[in-house]
Amino acid sequence: MTLHIPSEFPLAFFSSETQQGIINISFFHFPALFMFKTGEKMIGYLLFFVFLIHTNEAKGGMGKPPPLPSKKWMTLSGGEPQIVANGGFSGLFPASSIIAYDFAASNSLPGTILLCDLQFTRDGQGFCESALALQNTTNVDDIDPKGQKTYNVNGQEIHGWFGLDYDAVYLFNNVTLNQNLFTRPPWWDGQMINMPQDVVAYFKTPPRFWLNVQYDSFYNQHRISPEDFILSSMVDIKPEFISSPEIGFLKSIGPKVKAAKTKLIFKFLGADVMEPTTKEKYGSLATKLPMIKSFASGIVVPKDYIWPSNNGYLQTAPTNLVLDAHKQGLEVYASFFANDDYLTYNYSYDPTREYLQYVDNSQFSVDGVLTDFPVTASATIGCLYQNKNATRTIKTLIISHDGASGDFPGSTDLAYQKAIEDGVDIIDCSVQLSKDGVAFCLTSADLTDSTTAASLFMDQATTIQEIQSDNGIFSFDLTWTEIQSVKPQIQNSFRDLIRNPQNKNKGKFVTLSEFLELAKTKAATGVLINIENAAYLASDKGLDIVETVSTALSNATFDKQSTQKVMIQSDDSSVLLKFKDIPNYQRVLTIKKDISGTPAGLAQEVKKYADAISVIRRDIITSTDTFFTKNFTNIVPAMHAANVSVYVGVLKNEFQNLLLDYYSDPYVEIATLVDARVDGLITDYPATANSYMRSPCHNKAAPYKISGVRPGEMYASVQPTDQAPTPTPTPAPDNNGPLLTISDIVDPPLPPVAKISTSDSASNTTSTGSTPTTAPAPKSSSSSATVTKAGVYIAAVVGVLGFLTLG
Numbered sequence: 001m002t003l004h005i006p007s008e009f010p011l012a013f014f015s016s017e018t019q020q021g022i023i024n025i026s027f028f029h030f031p032a033l034f035m036f037k038t039g040e041k042m043i044g045y046l047l048f049f050v051f052l053i054h055t056n057e058a059k060g061g062m063g064k065p066p067p068l069p070s071k072k073w074m075t076l077s078g079g080e081p082q083i084v085a086n087g088g089f090s091g092l093f094p095a096s097s098i099i100a101y102d103f104a105a106s107n108s109l110p111g112t113i114l115l116c117d118l119q120f121t122r123d124g125q126g127f128c129e130s131a132l133a134l135q136n137t138t139n140v141d142d143i144d145p146k147g148q149k150t151y152n153v154n155g156q157e158i159h160g161w162f163g164l165d166y167d168a169v170y171l172f173n174n175v176t177l178n179q180n181l182f183t184r185p186p187w188w189d190g191q192m193i194n195m196p197q198d199v200v201a202y203f204k205t206p207p208r209f210w211l212n213v214q215y216d217s218f219y220n221q222h223r224i225s226p227e228d229f230i231l232s233s234m235v236d237i238k239p240e241f242i243s244s245p246e247i248g249f250l251k252s253i254g255p256k257v258k259a260a261k262t263k264l265i266f267k268f269l270g271a272d273v274m275e276p277t278t279k280e281k282y283g284s285l286a287t288k289l290p291m292i293k294s295f296a297s298g299i300v301v302p303k304d305y306i307w308p309s310n311n312g313y314l315q316t317a318p319t320n321l322v323l324d325a326h327k328q329g330l331e332v333y334a335s336f337f338a339n340d341d342y343l344t345y346n347y348s349y350d351p352t353r354e355y356l357q358y359v360d361n362s363q364f365s366v367d368g369v370l371t372d373f374p375v376t377a378s379a380t381i382g383c384l385y386q387n388k389n390a391t392r393t394i395k396t397l398i399i400s401h402d403g404a405s406g407d408f409p410g411s412t413d414l415a416y417q418k419a420i421e422d423g424v425d426i427i428d429c430s431v432q433l434s435k436d437g438v439a440f441c442l443t444s445a446d447l448t449d450s451t452t453a454a455s456l457f458m459d460q461a462t463t464i465q466e467i468q469s470d471n472g473i474f475s476f477d478l479t480w481t482e483i484q485s486v487k488p489q490i491q492n493s494f495r496d497l498i499r500n501p502q503n504k505n506k507g508k509f510v511t512l513s514e515f516l517e518l519a520k521t522k523a524a525t526g527v528l529i530n531i532e533n534a535a536y537l538a539s540d541k542g543l544d545i546v547e548t549v550s551t552a553l554s555n556a557t558f559d560k561q562s563t564q565k566v567m568i569q570s571d572d573s574s575v576l577l578k579f580k581d582i583p584n585y586q587r588v589l590t591i592k593k594d595i596s597g598t599p600a601g602l603a604q605e606v607k608k609y610a611d612a613i614s615v616i617r618r619d620i621i622t623s624t625d626t627f628f629t630k631n632f633t634n635i636v637p638a639m640h641a642a643n644v645s646v647y648v649g650v651l652k653n654e655f656q657n658l659l660l661d662y663y664s665d666p667y668v669e670i671a672t673l674v675d676a677r678v679d680g681l682i683t684d685y686p687a688t689a690n691s692y693m694r695s696p697c698h699n700k701a702a703p704y705k706i707s708g709v710r711p712g713e714m715y716a717s718v719q720p721t722d723q724a725p726t727p728t729p730t731p732a733p734d735n736n737g738p739l740l741t742i743s744d745i746v747d748p749p750l751p752p753v754a755k756i757s758t759s760d761s762a763s764n765t766t767s768t769g770s771t772p773t774t775a776p777a778p779k780s781s782s783s784s785a786t787v788t789k790a791g792v793y794i795a796a797v798v799g800v801l802g803f804l805t806l807g
Helices: 044-055 098-107 169-173 198-202 216-222 226-237 247-260 289-293 322-326 351-359 374-384 412-423 480-484 512-521 532-539 545-555 573-577 602-609 636-641 666-675 687-694 714-715 758-767 789-798
Strands: 082-086 113-119 126-128 148-152 156-160 209-213 241-244 261-266 298-300 331-337 368-371 399-401 426-433 439-441 526-531 566-572 586-589 610-618 622-625 631-632 645-651 681-685
Touching: 044 156, 082 098, 082 374, 098 374, 098 399, 113 198, 113 226, 126 169, 126 666, 198 209, 198 226, 198 532, 209 226, 216 226, 216 351, 216 439, 216 532, 226 247, 226 566, 241 247, 247 261, 247 399, 261 331, 289 526, 298 322, 298 545, 322 331, 331 351, 351 368, 351 545, 368 374, 374 412, 374 666, 399 412, 412 426, 412 512, 412 758, 426 512, 426 545, 426 566, 439 512, 439 545, 512 545, 526 545, 532 545, 532 573, 602 636, 610 636, 631 714, 636 645, 666 681, 666 687
Parallel strands: 082 113, 082 368, 113 209, 209 241, 241 261, 261 298, 298 331, 331 368, 399 426, 399 681, 426 526, 526 566, 566 586, 586 610, 610 645, 645 681
Antiparallel strands: 113 126, 148 156, 426 439, 622 631
16 A cells, blocks of 8 residues: 655654654644654654554455455445544544544545544634534634623533634634543544544645534634635535535525535434524434435434434344335435444444444435444454354354453353353353352352352351452352352443443343353364362361362363363363373463563473463563553564463453553454464353454455554654653563562472362461451553643543453
């Protein structure tokens, strides 16, 4: 792919230093991230330039839409649904900034449409800006603290700072664009405001362009005519689409742009909102499609107009809007797609499933989607469409984490059945023991979070330092009958991203023998048996978990077959040694420590005890305290050199679990880990991993490729020029973090199983239940006493982000 460099770039851009003080960014139309002082090297600038080049590889990029695919779409034309980038890639960068438009055009499917929400200055200059009131999307309130005003806009009082209160010269030279949501990164704040002419002129090949005129009546009340501006700028802008929620505007401008073959799109607002021209509610106008067809070629509607939801769940059937519109010859565009929105529970926090709901169902396909994340829309339409029955193309193992624990309470029969249905390779059972020795599957010996035990057995809560520093209600202190009296409970990884509440307490606990029988009956590719706390259980509770597991596997004849893979996982090397004489068992050593690499030769020590290791995500890809990827560690190549496989987890779909480089898209993280050559992915959502593994999204011959990120490149692009790190081209230990040590690998021999009477057991529970005098210190994180937007963003994200503690 050829990255175009505008002819107006000064030669000074390509030298190592600037020549005349502060760079005038708008002069050469490049998405600068910083203002550089005289004499500073332009490393950060060039690094972002390189970053854009890499992200463009095999992704499509600018150009006309591709020819009609061989697959038949259920759109009006039968062609591929259009992707409309709402303000560019506004899910990551400030909306309507050049960097947002450039990234969207370069990294989305060819023919992606760039949308500009048209606003106006006092002297009638149009500019692209997502909101009428500017205070949430720009720094105007800092530049002019006393500039707040109140206007009546279509019957509503709106307070804030407005473009029509400033001349264009003042606004463009002083006010800059910011991200408008605190859950989105502020690192690219400070971008220049752009006129639509500037956006179009930035590209060597004119982009497909969409102008949305949201407030025609309001601006005309203040003697500014959006229609006159558009007509006078048609030669420069050449919009392919013009949309508006005002019928009067569309009827007026329609005949005047007919020769340009510009499509007019009627934009629906909320069903109960009044349309300014007809004074009818938009919900009522949705029943008058023949009238709309008289002045428009299409409609854009909030997605709930098409597939309503109630209390977080999709209704069982869509409305007839798309079918009815198609009968009238109207295209239908669905809006409000965003990876970091609160998706309905039906999608399991997989954003591609929401797109597929609207483009790949048995009844219709919308003609386009308006999205803040055009890269994810491109992946869905370009390579995930009609992928349900595709053949698996990637052999990386999909390993469940307590079954499909993102959809059902973990380690229950329903979670395991869902994981198998979703295409998992290996179903896992973390074995726990009841007081009377019954082995069953549960994520932890502590029942507090994964069950409703707290409602019945709080008097049994105790602290056992050998297991955890927090109080817990432990399985080995309750009989199996008592455990069965409580309900399983779905675990939410993030406070404000609740997992399917209808499934909160569904399913039943599964004994180890039932789990093994399920694996056989459903012909799972393999099983993973996780053993923890063996030493404590033997010495303090008189329970032999190793022998219990060994006997259960033998009784199910897993030791006498090779059809189904058997993995024995433990964080204790002495446990793994107990299974070394069974050749068809793969032993997996759990590394719970945060490590940034391994010294040369230590992988050979791992090989003495295990055939594979299980690590957290940060052990493969380190991250910064500002939520960017930083570097590939050398864990994978070092372990592979010793013939040790590497499994990594836990993967979760929730956008708060994903680093910024992944665009709030779990598929990008999966692609990055597959590119890192890990041997298996441990996930709460096997369906998402399986969707990627079956897709052509990794194939350069596909219409679109989901590319893994190069750790450190995006981070380097936002650093001041004199601090920009150079991304490491090959995996290496991160010198800023701890390395794997021999003590992380080798454990003392297991103690003999103690003979403990009932009274002794009660005494031991009491003695180990004391509160520790010092609790483990929390992991350090960067902080600042100065409250800034970046600080608020970090505080908000740290409060919910799982990757800081969950790997």
